[in-house]
Amino acid sequence: xxxxxxxxxxxxxxxxxxxxxxxxxxxxxxxxxxxxxxxxxxxxxxxxxxxxxxxxxxxxxxxxxxxxxxxxxxxxxxxxxxxxxxxxxxxxxxxxxxxxxxxxxxxxxxxxxxxxxxxxxxxxxxxxxxxxxxxxxxxxxxxxxxxxxxxxxxxxxxxxxxxxxxxxxxxxxxxxxxxxxxxxxxxxxxxxxxxxxxxxxxxxxxxxxxxxxxxxxxxxxxxxxxxxxxxxxxxxxxxxxxxxxxxxxxxxxxxxxxxxxxxxxxx
Numbered sequence: 001x002x003x004x005x006x007x008x009x010x011x012x013x014x015x016x017x018x019x020x021x022x023x024x025x026x027x028x029x030x031x032x033x034x035x036x037x038x039x040x041x042x043x044x045x046x047x048x049x050x051x052x053x054x055x056x057x058x059x060x061x062x063x064x065x066x067x068x069x070x071x072x073x074x075x076x077x078x079x080x081x082x083x084x085x086x087x088x089x090x091x092x093x094x095x096x097x098x099x100x101x102x103x104x105x106x107x108x109x110x111x112x113x114x115x116x117x118x119x120x121x122x123x124x125x126x127x128x129x130x131x132x133x134x135x136x137x138x139x140x141x142x143x144x145x146x147x148x149x150x151x152x153x154x155x156x157x158x159x160x161x162x163x164x165x166x167x168x169x170x171x172x173x174x175x176x177x178x179x180x181x182x183x184x185x186x187x188x189x190x191x192x193x194x195x196x197x198x199x200x201x202x203x204x205x206x207x208x209x210x211x212x213x214x215x216x217x218x219x220x221x222x223x224x225x226x227x228x229x230x231x232x233x234x235x236x237x238x239x240x241x242x243x244x245x246x247x248x249x250x251x252x253x254x255x256x257x258x259x260x261x262x263x264x265x266x267x
Contacts, residue, residue, distance in 0.1 A: 006186035011050070011058040012179060015043050047179060051141055054175025054194045060182030063169070063193040063266070064223065070265035071221030076257045077265055078103040078248075079195060080241070081132055081171065082202070082229030084111055084118035088239045089228045093125055095245045101252070101259035103127050106171045106193075109134035109155030111229065112162055119162045128261040131155045131167040131190060141176035149184045156188055169193040169262050193262060198225035199244075205232040207243035214244070215251040223262075224248075 008016070050058035057064075066077055078096075080103055083089045089105075096103055105122050107129050112119050122129055133140060134154035143151065152170060160166045170190040172181065177192075185192055199213035214224050231239035252259055 006183040009058060009060045009182065011046075012060070012182070015047060015179075051178045052176060054172070059177065059179055060185075061192060063191060063262070065196050066221040066223060066262075066265045068221070070260070071219075074220045074257050075260045075265050076218070076220060076252060077223040077262050078226065078259050079106060079171070079193070079223060079262065080104070080226050080228050081106045082111075082136065082227045082231075083107055084115045084122065085229045085231075086115055086118060088231060088241065089115075089118050090121070091242055092228050092245065093121060093127075095242070095249070096127070096259075097125060098246075099249045099253060099259075101249055102261050102264065103259060104130055104169070104262045105228070106130050106132035106169075107155075107159060108132050108136045108229065109158035112155075113158050116162050119159075123163050123165075126261075128263045129159055129163050129165075129167065130169040130171065130193070130262065131159060132171050133173055134158065136173045138173065140173045141178050143178075143180070145180040145184065148178075148180050149187070152184055152190070153188060156190070168266075191266075193223070195225040196222040201240050201244070202227050202230045202232055205234045205240050207234050207240055207247075210240055210244045211247050211251075215248055218251060218255050218257065220257060 050056045055064045056062065066075060078101065080092065083105060084107055105127055107119065119129060131152065132155065134151050140151065156167060168191060170185055171193050175194055197214055199210040201210050204210055226241050228241055231241050234240050234243045
């Protein structure tokens with residue numbers, strides 16, 4: 001996907017209008033500052049909340065379900081974040097191989113650079129590698145435009161060098177973002193991808209609960225989120241993704257659904 005001219009979302013255009021109107025109002029009637037300040041504070045509050053909602057579309061395009069054409073083909077997307085992990089990712093790949101499932105791995109650039117053979121294995125087994133930032137900083141959503149662009153672009157370069165393919169999709173760390181991310185992604189030719197459903201499997205090690213959250217309302221077009229990096233541990237000490245994935249793949253197969261990569265579902 002090549003870089004594109006940034007087109008602000010309707011909500012961001014409205015926000016620009018609020019700021020312009022507040023400024024013009026203050027110039028015309030300085031006594032109106034309480035009203036102008038209130039409008040600005042309300043607008044910034046909504047901007048902040050939108051950034052804290054990973055599935056929100058207010059700040060720009062956000063893939064939360066596969067396109068209708070993919071759903072019509074009975075496709076579903078398994079997306080796996082925060083890797084690669086040398087202890088977990090190879091086992092995840094073996095489980096996916098067992099059923100012929102294809103997945104999308106949102107990889108952290110610095111981890112990918114530390115484990116290039118794992119990245120090569122992911123690609124060789126038919127899966128796609130996408131951008132999950134260079135460092136996965138918890139403060140990602142507080143970065144300004146230049147710092148955010150540098151973080152996303154660094155991972156883009158790292159992953160392209162390792163895979164020979166430029167990532168098409170980006171997922172923000174923890175799904176959190178701010179209004180700067182949409183123009184950054186447009187400039188780098190990336191599409192923001194969230195999910196339909198997640199199970200908080202970095203914190204919840206209960207395999208039954210994780211499975212229930214992911215598979216309870218399974219439907220064509222779903223995008224499911226799991227983690228091979230930073231995975232919570234089940235009661236027996238196993239990464240919860242390894243305990244959940246066989247049963248989840250069986251549920252997907254029983255529902256007549258086909259797990260494909262985001263790149264396949266969104267040509």
